[in-house]
Amino acid sequence: MQPPLWVFGYGSLIWDPGFAVAERQIARLDGWRRSFCMWSIHHRGSVQDPGLVLALDRAAEARCDGVAFRVAEGAEAATLAALRDRELISSAYLEETLEVALRDGRSVIAVTYVIDPDHAQYCGGLSADRQAEIIAAASGGRGPNRDYLFSTARHLAELGIRDTGLEALAARVREIGDRSAAHRA
Numbered sequence: 001m002q003p004p005l006w007v008f009g010y011g012s013l014i015w016d017p018g019f020a021v022a023e024r025q026i027a028r029l030d031g032w033r034r035s036f037c038m039w040s041i042h043h044r045g046s047v048q049d050p051g052l053v054l055a056l057d058r059a060a061e062a063r064c065d066g067v068a069f070r071v072a073e074g075a076e077a078a079t080l081a082a083l084r085d086r087e088l089i090s091s092a093y094l095e096e097t098l099e100v101a102l103r104d105g106r107s108v109i110a111v112t113y114v115i116d117p118d119h120a121q122y123c124g125g126l127s128a129d130r131q132a133e134i135i136a137a138a139s140g141g142r143g144p145n146r147d148y149l150f151s152t153a154r155h156l157a158e159l160g161i162r163d164t165g166l167e168a169l170a171a172r173v174r175e176i177g178d179r180s181a182a183h184r185a
Contacts (some may be wrong), residue, residue: 005076006110007083008100010034010066011054012148015155018086019079020072026103026159027068029112032056034064034163036131036149037124038115042089043142051138051145052131054152055093055115057124065161068100068110080111087113092121128165132172146173 008029009017036052045051056064071079087093093113100110115122126134138145153170156163 002076004073004108005071005079006100006108007069007071007079008066008098008110008112009069010056010064010112011152013069014067014159015151017069019069019082020075021069022072023070025068025070025106026161027066027100027108027110028103029056029064029066029098029100031058031060031062032064032098032114033059033062034066034166035115035124036126036135036169037122038092039121039123040138040140040145041121042140044140044145044148045134045138046140049138050121050134051140051148052123052126052134053145053148056112057115057117065156065163067159068102068108070108083111083113090121092116092119128169128172132169132176135169136173136176146177149173 008027034054035057036054037057038053038055040051040053041047044053092115094116096112096114097109098112099107101107135145135149149170153166
């Protein structure tokens, strides 16, 4: 018998997994941080006007709280195929199997997608103000970049997961949007 397939979500997978889920648990991944460190040229931006999407960026003392999903039995192959189509569209992400700690005390090995720091789409180190400017303006095949940020922040809050950096970034993007709307009025 094959062990269950687990997937760790830290961004849009939290609120839009796109596969059959048998179990969902709050989980922590040590040694990685959630970061807007990847240029988005497909889903939330374009080649001409890239947006930013979240990725896991390796950082020794960091930890990332997210959601671990146990894939429904029998849906493993279809889930991996769908995730690879979605996440590996430009090869900026690397598919890794990493140990995550579930809130209920268990540890599982989960498929997760981390940034390749050697890829051209890697943009770690952008200031929060620069990230906000980009996210406020960019849009791609899955819609405005700001909607991605706002939805991720909202779903993390609903799950009781605090990410103060993401919350501050969302507030800054809202401020930019409010200023733009005031100038147009």
